[in-house]
Amino acid sequence: MKLCKAAALALVGWYLMIAVSGCAVAAKVHTRNDMMQSKTEYTDCLRANSSEPQKCAGLKEAYEADLQAYRATSAGTSPGYSVSVDQSSN
Numbered sequence: 001m002k003l004c005k006a007a008a009l010a011l012v013g014w015y016l017m018i019a020v021s022g023c024a025v026a027a028k029v030h031t032r033n034d035m036m037q038s039k040t041e042y043t044d045c046l047r048a049n050s051s052e053p054q055k056c057a058g059l060k061e062a063y064e065a066d067l068q069a070y071r072a073t074s075a076g077t078s079p080g081y082s083v084s085v086d087q088s089s090n
Contacts, residue, residue, distance in 0.1 A: 035066040
């Protein structure tokens with residue numbers, strides 16, 4: 001009887017672990033999508049305002065905040081992965 005109880009507890013623990021990890025994956029995907037959207041908006045603004053990049057300051061701040069949130073959510077999950085924005089005018 002004790003073996004069945006231990007197996008049942010192990011199974012419940014396993015289900016909880018899967019549920020919690022699923023939430024973490026959803027949060028990571030959401031913050032990545034936010035970061036990529038703000039990155040696109042910022043780089044589009046830089047292209048459109050290459051002679052006056054200061055016009056994109058608000059979008060840059062939004063991107064940097066989203067990037068910081070993404071990195072915090074993704075900490076330790078993707079070693080070596082980085083996101084950058086080319087600020088040079090082409």
